[in-house]
Amino acid sequence: MMKGFFAKIAIALIAVFCFQINASAAEKYVVASDCTWPPFELLDAKKQPTGYSIDFLRAVAKEAGFTVDNRNVAWDGIFGGVATGKYDIVASSTTITPERQKQFDFSDPYFEIVQAVILPTGKTIKSLAELKGLRVGGQIATTGIFVVRDANVGAQLKEYDDVGLAIQDLIGGRLDAVVCDDPVAKYYANKKKDSMGKIHIALQTQDKEYFGFTVKKGRRDLVEKLNKSIKLVREKGIEAALIKKWMGE
Amino acid sequence: MAETEEKQSAGNIVMVTEGGAIPNPHEFHLINAWSISLTLALTSLFALCIIWPEPYLRILFYLPDGIVVTFQITLLSICFAVPIGFITGIGRISQNRCIKLIASTYVEIIRGIPLLVQLFYIYYALSRFFQVSGIASAVTAISICYGAYMGEVFRAGIAAIPRGQTEASRSLGFNRFQTMAYVILPQAMRTILPPVGNECIAMLKDTALVSIMAVPDIMQRARSFVGTTYLYFETYTVIALVYLVITLLLSKAVSIMEAKLNYYDRKSR
Numbered sequence A: 001m002m003k004g005f006f007a008k009i010a011i012a013l014i015a016v017f018c019f020q021i022n023a024s025a026a027e028k029y030v031v032a033s034d035c036t037w038p039p040f041e042l043l044d045a046k047k048q049p050t051g052y053s054i055d056f057l058r059a060v061a062k063e064a065g066f067t068v069d070n071r072n073v074a075w076d077g078i079f080g081g082v083a084t085g086k087y088d089i090v091a092s093s094t095t096i097t098p099e100r101q102k103q104f105d106f107s108d109p110y111f112e113i114v115q116a117v118i119l120p121t122g123k124t125i126k127s128l129a130e131l132k133g134l135r136v137g138g139q140i141a142t143t144g145i146f147v148v149r150d151a152n153v154g155a156q157l158k159e160y161d162d163v164g165l166a167i168q169d170l171i172g173g174r175l176d177a178v179v180c181d182d183p184v185a186k187y188y189a190n191k192k193k194d195s196m197g198k199i200h201i202a203l204q205t206q207d208k209e210y211f212g213f214t215v216k217k218g219r220r221d222l223v224e225k226l227n228k229s230i231k232l233v234r235e236k237g238i239e240a241a242l243i244k245k246w247m248g249e
Numbered sequence B: 001m002a003e004t005e006e007k008q009s010a011g012n013i014v015m016v017t018e019g020g021a022i023p024n025p026h027e028f029h030l031i032n033a034w035s036i037s038l039t040l041a042l043t044s045l046f047a048l049c050i051i052w053p054e055p056y057l058r059i060l061f062y063l064p065d066g067i068v069v070t071f072q073i074t075l076l077s078i079c080f081a082v083p084i085g086f087i088t089g090i091g092r093i094s095q096n097r098c099i100k101l102i103a104s105t106y107v108e109i110i111r112g113i114p115l116l117v118q119l120f121y122i123y124y125a126l127s128r129f130f131q132v133s134g135i136a137s138a139v140t141a142i143s144i145c146y147g148a149y150m151g152e153v154f155r156a157g158i159a160a161i162p163r164g165q166t167e168a169s170r171s172l173g174f175n176r177f178q179t180m181a182y183v184i185l186p187q188a189m190r191t192i193l194p195p196v197g198n199e200c201i202a203m204l205k206d207t208a209l210v211s212i213m214a215v216p217d218i219m220q221r222a223r224s225f226v227g228t229t230y231l232y233f234e235t236y237t238v239i240a241l242v243y244l245v246i247t248l249l250l251s252k253a254v255s256i257m258e259a260k261l262n263y264y265d266r267k268s269r
Helices: A002-025 A052-064 A075-083 A098-103 A143-151 A163-172 A182-191 A220-235 A238-247 B002-011 B033-051 B053-062 B064-092 B097-111 B115-128 B134-159 B163-171 B176-213 B218-229 B232-261 B263-268
Strands: A028-033 A067-072 A104-106 A111-113 A115-120 A135-139 A156-160 A177-181 A199-204 A209-211 A214-216
Touching (some): A028 A075, A052 A067, A052 A220, A052 A238, A075 B218, A075 B232, A098 A104, A115 A143, A115 A163, A115 A182, A135 A143, A143 A156, A143 A177, A156 A163, A163 A177, A163 A182, A163 B115, A214 A220, B064 B097, B064 B176, B064 B218, B097 B134, B134 B176, B163 B176
Parallel strands (some): A135 A156, A135 A177
Antiparallel strands (some): A104 A214
């Protein structure tokens, strides 16, 4: 009697296990995004990740036939998580840089940006060199920070956990400038209620940066799958629709 | 036998704080928990830097300005927190009901709010009314928070002095202020200073929180190093060891101070 009981449990467990294998064969990828980077990654009213990168990846997933499980993850741990395999894909406005390419693999670019310097309304600069001695803020470990650091103009860099906090400090006067991706800058300067009208984009850099979906080094299979579908998303006009949806005019 | 047991249990005070474990000042063995920890921390730090100078040495050289900021915040906070704690402690045992209430309410409120929330509150929430720099808000928040903790230490230390001391002093003609200043406090200091030192070490560890306010302390230097190199394991290993070495050295300093203060206790043992 007991034996039969255990056998039943064993069968049930095996069945569940097989089902799980089947489920993973249907391919569900965990996608990490730092939802503090509007309009690319943000949280909607139900606290679910949304935004351009997330919609784009969902469209890609639909083309490629896998499902995604979106997670909101703090930015400065996001690369560590993908390196250790906690998530499969990072869809978080990650610029493809040579340093990052040494440690991770990237999909083909899905968006092109430049860096924008935001100043309080009324103030202007003509070049990065004019940031000398000023308090410049940005989100920790983002390319905006790298650009100012590499320009080596003698700006006093302050690295925030979240670009929104830096913008708040810019409005409050504890910062003289904020550097971030130009669509993000436009979002805060033109769309966001609290900051609209108080700040403006004073300067945009010449060097273009390209966003790619980040995966663990060596996941060529996943990269190929992503690349193929990114092309399809583009050809089908979904990309244009998404740009219109998130960036507006 | 029973008498000595009673004596021992009467003097026992269970104190569990988040500061470093203060080494027993009367422990004279060469091998103890403190020396093992310090040797392990230092040797692993040196070994890592010698065997793999890239990236460990690079990480270590990236930190000094962060260490300066961490110490700066800690020292400034100590300068404010200790007087705040002292005043609070005195206030808590005050005969004046009003002062006592104010001090107790302050302790209740502050002890119930996480330090991280206090930091956010002072830096971001209050920025609507006034703007202070990151370091100033860090020092303010930490001082206010630890002032409340230390208030309890001061109160307990003063309350531990037998009532007979006060009575004797008053009957000799000292007024209440003189009693406190010349009789009670000098005795209380011996019991108060070690736990205060302990709180200061806890404070140093808690400064790691200020990196959320864009203050470039050790923790933030580490995070920004990780942000460019993606060497999570290596960087945080070095950071952990650096914090460990600093707190171990400080807890030894507190322990030496404790031994000096309890000089006569040791003699009588």
